[in-house]
Amino acid sequence: MSSTEQGTSSAAPAEPTTAPESAAAPEVPESFYYVHGKDKVVHKVSAGALQHSALIHGMISNLGYTEEQAKANPFPFENIDGDILQMVVDWCNQHKGKPTPPEDTNLPKQKEKLFDLVLAVNYLEIKELLTYCCKQVAMMVKGKSPEEIREIWMIPTDAEDEAAEKEAKKRAGKEAAGETAAAAGDAK
């Protein structure tokens, strides 16, 4: 899966890892940016690869950073685990400047990894990868019974939903009562 050499240092900012270039080297030198996740491992990614992410593309489009400035200011994505960001960077590099295929079979099969990947991809606004991930999530329940689906996606039962709703109402009532009491106190 990985096309990026994983950095070894966990110090911040870590030495950047470099994504290998695709077969044909571009004629004009490409600009690079740097990103890191929760683990602070910095990934060097080309602007071309980052175009997949609407969020990052929007951030870099008007920056005009020099190589040094970009290196000194990696984009921090503290809400994304390092290994998940690595997967995202790999995917962006693999699909740089290429039309995306209808299927992607290289997505993680483990439930939790896939779950985190979906959250990261949604945050980074990578539309095509999000579509693949959602397809994969949908495939997890193909041909399953309602009980099996409940277990896989941890869906609460009606009774649990009702209890949660009651609890939320109770909490909201308490909060409202608290606010009224506070307001009355202020008035005095």
Place this chain on the structure above:
Amino acid sequence: MILSKYAFLIQKEIFHNMGYADLLMLSFVSKNMKKLIKLTQKKRFETISSITYECNGRNLPKVQIANKHGWDIVLDMACHQNWSILMEITKLGKGRYNNFQLNVSGKILDVLIGNKGDHPTLCVLSRDKESVFESIHNYFLDFFGSSVQYYWSVDGYDIPNLQNVSFCIDLRLAWQFREMEKLETFFSSSPVFKWVGLEAFGSSQPFNPESKFYQAESIRIIQLFHTFPAILRYFKGRQAILKCEEWQTSEGLVEFVKRWKSGEAFQKLEYLKFELLHGEVLEEEILDEIEAKYIDAKKQPPMHSLPKVYDWHHVPSNPNTDPIISHAYVVRQSDNRVASVLIQEKTISFGVWNRTEEEFLKLMD
């Protein structure tokens, strides 16, 4: 993986990538889940043209949704009076099954569910079959919506009492068919059919002219003589396809056109195709007798084609009636509406336009 932790748009995208059968199973997980599916898939469900309960050769239907290429099977159903036999039937699929309770439209049903291919099989005891199906249908009305066209498609005399369903039936009468009374009773006690297919070779006893059989919206008959059933005389629906083994004369057909022209019958008729399998069709003679009019030979006549009322074989590539392009036409006296008449070898096609003669002729300007 906790589905509820995903943003609404992600949940929507996940559901969008699920087949109807899986969405149906997901909807049984909880009330909130069902609500969420309905909310996120509203537009998708609105594009469903029809849901068919297909019972051909079966005692409980297979539920199918028509798509561009054929069918998506949503749910298969099996019933037997013995629960352990049902379990065996269900295990024949992929060897997996679940025995659980479903709350379908407020009714708790004990069901077995297994997987045969890509769809679940719902197994019910024979004694529960009618109530189970009624509950399932009500569930579908709520889940997929009541704007979807629901068809009950059957090749026997088993018509359930269901609301918001159009019934379609395909019957073959044996050569020695002697149960006309039973057939008449069946039609009179059933709702008016959306579509009737009938192969009739052996009866000499006619239908009552007022039979609900003739009120079917669309009909496809393969018959020995055009007098049984006498579609050319008593049909009250919109579309008819007749294949007739032989005829003595074209009198019945000429009479049909004359009665249409006078406005005394066939007011709802949109399309009729009459195919004679053996015998002669005298084109000139028939056109003379019906006093056909003709479009200027130098002009290209317009094409008559309509969406089929119902397509028993569901051929998505061919959703319309066969095109009629003909210079010959007739005009109905009562409202000046036009019908194109095309005679080709042994086939006579009759297509009614929702246009007056003046409007019809303007189509070629």
